[in-house]
Ligand SMILES: [Mn+2]
């Protein structure tokens with residue numbers, strides 16, 4: 001499988017020097033934010049990780065290779081290509097075999113990070129159980145990846161357009177630990193509290209790393225959700241985002257939007273209804289996660305060496 | 306585990322000569338069609354595979370062994386024994402340890418094919434999420450096998466007595482790729498279209514093989530659904546089969562048929578209500594899949610050598 | 611992973627002498643019964659296993675170690691500590707890394723038994739799909755453990771406060787075999803019959819061991835449910851326990867008890883409403899399972915040597 005991996009010079013040097021590496025996904029660049037904020041955010045997040053003493057590895061699929069680490073032009077390409085494909089587990093062999101341009105979701109980034117020996121991955125929020133999944137069975141492949149693939153995923157929780165309670169039940173059934181940083185509550189992406197608790201509160205990178213390291217040493221494969229709430233100063237007011245989410249859900253219902261169309265519709269409406277403030281919060285939480293993830297990668301690294 | 310495998314002389318010779326082999330299931334013989342059409346169909350399907358340059362390996366459990374390749378008498382026995390047991394994953398150790406006669410479902414055939422090193426398996430249709438599974442939790446073990454066992458399953462989609470939409474959602478959650486041949490639409494067994502799309506359209510055996518080979522080279526274990534629509538000339542009219550399915554579902558409801566009894570009742574009523582035309586379509590689609598699977602096995606073989 | 615395992619002198623000697631070992635869980639001691647009945651029951655169950663010629667290994671987490679076999683003081687500690695943590699798969703790395711006191715559930719005991727090379731585990735009842743899981747997604751992690759971890763779990767079935775039918779459907783989807791001992795019916799913990807059948811009736815330890823051994827020899831990982839009905843003399847009348855369960859469910863509803871609070875409420879109400887007779891039945895069925903499990907471990911042992 002190593003023949004599919006192509007390391008950037010920066011990441012190759014980090015591997016040779018035995019430095020801590022942090023994986024980053026790319027659908028947030030291609031599908032999650034408008035240009036040029038997406039590329040600017042990607043660069044700044046990478047720099048935050050460098051400043052913290054670790055090495056960033058943004059992951060994407062190009063020319064039949066899994067690129068571990070992207071250069072300026074590759075980030076630009078991802079940020080501007082309208083036809084970059086959103087790649088989950090089932091899509092990985094397709095984009096590789098057909099040499100298409102692919103941006104990796106949480107699930108696919110976990111797979112590629114594990115292949116590349118990277119144990120910490122920073123993203124905005126993970127996928128989950130969709131509202132209405134009791135009858136639609138619409139459950140993100142990210143959750144099965146967390147059940148099986150051994151990567152720690154630093155995120156700001158799960159967006160409240162999803163069903164957070166059902167997502168936590170699903171993770172419990174599959175034995176995926178959900179850790180919270182600095183609080184016991186499980187955050188809800190735009191806000192610090194979801195009304196649900198994480199399984200464990202582990203505040204320091206050393207505690208988080210000891211937990212994760214112990215899990216894998218036991219032979220318990222699979223991911224760990226490290227949920228890191230958005231900083232209070234940049235969080236959206238819970239009442240406001242809840243009301244906007246409710247409004248967007250009702251609009252989807254009135255306009256007859258169903259199935260696969262619901263999530264993109266909700267995300268787009270929330271962006272409009274918040275006058276772009278949701279985008280600022282999104283960027284802030286990703287940067288905050290980058291700081292958390294870099295510190296965790298350095299702490300994990302101490303265990304591995 | 307190799308001690309359980311018994312290869313027929315034809316399959317043993319094919320293995321020694323390094324030929325492409327195609328697995329075939331046996332519940333279609335024991336439980337899927339009446340005698341003597343079942344045995345005749347089995348023979349003709351095997352011959353189609355030989356004519357295409359590959360070697361057929363019909364799989365069944367006999368005398369404490371997993372038989373990979375059956376002779377004339379063994380096919381006859383399976384086609385006429387009223388007590389052949391339908392064997393899924395959970396049943397395999399039982400029929401083997403108790404030396405019973407077992408016909409393998411899609412799930413068990415995948416397991417046995419993988420044990421025997423066979424990567425392509427031809428069947429009629431796969432199991433799926435049953436209508437009403439939101440409350441009954443009745444979901445075929447075939448889907449979990451597709452999630453974990455590395456065999457490409459050539460089929461004509463999923464029978465419309467199942468919930469095709471929920472089946473595709475379930476496969477997406479588990480990262481199982483669904484490929485369609487010659488069209489983007491996912492077929493519905495008796496008809497060419499289900500109203501849902503496959504994930505990818507891959508028309509040539511070379512493209513299909515490159516996709517499957519890439520998946521497994523990446524270390525992404527699990528099956529691939531290669532859905533091959535029934536030829537137009539032999540498909541049933543969609544309106545007719547939908548109406549008949551609806552009628553059968555209502556009869557089941559009126560007659561108080563529930564749980565495990567529903568599927569056999571529906572399949573039997575559909576056969577009656579179509580005056581046996583559903584059987585002709587069933588045989589036609591299996592033969593069509595045999596052609597597709599043999600070509601795929603030859604193309605896969607080129608990758609492996 | 612072996613660095614986490616700490617064998618008691620009795621279990622270490624059994625391993626050195628190549629004796630049959632039976633794993634026992636510890637949440638039944640810490641959370642399942644009041645003191646001192648819990649510790650007394652634990653001692654008696656261990657003695658039943660010794661009397662049958664096997665060696666008991668009660669499992670718990672203490673001081674950063676997975677203890678395989680507990681001494682008198684450790685049993686006493688578990689039976690009296692109000693802060694012993696209930697440990698499932700997701701919790702194992704937490705209690706180990708944080709050096710807390712942990713009592714293992716069915717899921718965690720299976721993991722620890724497999725790590726310690728113990729293939730038979732005796733408990734009271736397994737977790738399952740909760741009533742209302744169609745909308746709550748509340749499904750015990752025990753079921754996923756049965757799908758993946760190769761340990762035979764001797765139990766008296768599933769408590770009727772759970773949804774037994776959905777639990778059996780779930781196990782079928784995941785290919786987990788459900789065996790019954792002495793009858794075809796699947797038992798319901800306090801009673802001998804649930805109204806559902808097991809997949810197979812295997813009455814003798816030799817038959818059970820041959821089945822389990824064959825499963826694992828085939829490379830089919832995962833557990834086997836060996837369901838052993840409570841002895842008739844000690845079973846609760848089905849009508850009575852059903853009525854009491856119904857009453858407790860209605861009380862939970864009236865009192866607005868929901869989510870995670872439901873199960874502890876039901877179990878506590880059932881104990882009250884049966885005037886403690888449910889506790890006597892619970893102890894009787896665990897002892898009965900210890901006899902069954904010891905015989906199975908001896909029979910499995912014959913296969914392994
Ligand atoms: Mn989805």
Ligand SMILES: [Mn+2]
Pocket residue numbers: 443444445446782
């Ligand atoms: Mn079923």
Ligand SMILES: [Mn+2]
Pocket residue numbers: 172748749750751
């Ligand atoms: Mn639960």
